[in-house]
Amino acid sequence: MNATSAEIASQPDVWARAISEHTDPGRRELAAPGERMLILGCGTSWFVAQSLAELREQAGLGETDAVCASEYRPRRRYDRVVAITRSGTSTEVLEALRQVPAGTRRVAVTAVEGEPVDDLTDARILLDYADERSVVQTRYPTTVLTLARAMFGHATDSLIADGLEALTMPLPADPATIDHLVFLGTGWTVGLAHEAALKVREAAQAHSESYPAMDFRHGPVAVAGSRSLVWSLGEVPAGLDDVARGAGATAYRNSLDPLAQLLLVQRFALALADHRGLDPDRPRLLTRSVVLT
Template structure:
């Protein structure tokens, strides 16, 4: 078993540890009534998108999500939260340096003693969720576990479903799939983007992601017999018929969305193995993007 697969399998246990941080998570992520911005790059940007949807959905206040490289301090926020596994990503550090004085800066990270610490007023350290792999799996899902708990969700079922996702059959034989489309709605749109990224990173495969109802507004045109259209969360079931009409395989299940992402990760690793790739050494990727 490679390092990435080992970390995928560890997720339900790691999520249980993340729940121990629910109190500091509530203080720094809930912040009722504040206007909040959540920043990140790559996987962390998609996590930020999900956090923003979850926080607004919980009625805690206006929340935006922005890719750190695109941050420009035009809007006023009470609090800026940066998600960064390594604490060294150049774009995240640059964005935090631009945050106006008086705005509370919170960092969610996996590593202590990194440059991002000097740019934050508070830190949520998930060092138990750190990863040896380049491809992120358990850190982002642990951050979302913490955020959901901070916003008042009961994650008991999510942890149980996580174990089930580790035992479940894959939705298709990787040998039969060349193209994947992930659909989400609400906070699972961010999960869909992250799912597609995992397939690209680990298996170098053609994958796309969309808000679910947008699938009919063009993306269905490239679906075919070797496509797998995978719904995450409460995606309308009518879209399964749309996928099948294009000759694609449609898949959904009743697991908690975080557990559904675990199954996606397993599929990405199986697809990588079918293609003769090592997910521990993904092409052209490094653990952290540090620009010179």
């Protein structure tokens, strides 16, 4: 078993720990009721930020924006800026935090302590038990989302059981028959769709796309075909399955918690990598953290 597959399999246990250990100080830093918040990150962490922003607003905790760290410009006023960064070393995240205006509270959600991000923030939520050896992120981002959902008051009752089911249930298709994937989401699962597509690109070097669900018909359907898998995450309109099938693609959805479905996506990405003779622990051109010179 490679490191990536072991970390994927560990997720239900890690999620359970996150749910049981979330504390009032942590809730104050991440939920911060009534404050106007910006959440930023790069790559996977940016997609997590998108989901977190939607979940926080759904919970009625306050206006929340998400931005790719490299595109942050201090043009709007925020009470708090939260940086999602597994390593605490990504150059774009550190540069964004340096631009945050004085008087704005800065918080990092990270898996490692003692890194440069600590010197640029006022508080840190440390998820060291969710850290990973793998370059490709799996359990860290899903644990951040699990923790936030618990802190925001979203239901997580079925999450652990659904995660365990996602570890053993059949894959939605034979990887040998698929070379194009499209992930669709709505609301907070749009960020999950983007993250799902990224996992397929990183681990399996495969063609993958992601969209807000209804946008699939506004152009992307044109490239769907017999070797495409169109995967819906969350409450995506059922009629889009017919649209996918009409293009010759395989349409897939299930009733698991959308975060548990992301675990199934990770398994599929590894199976596709194996079919292609790739080592997901050594993804092409990628490193654990992007540090620019």
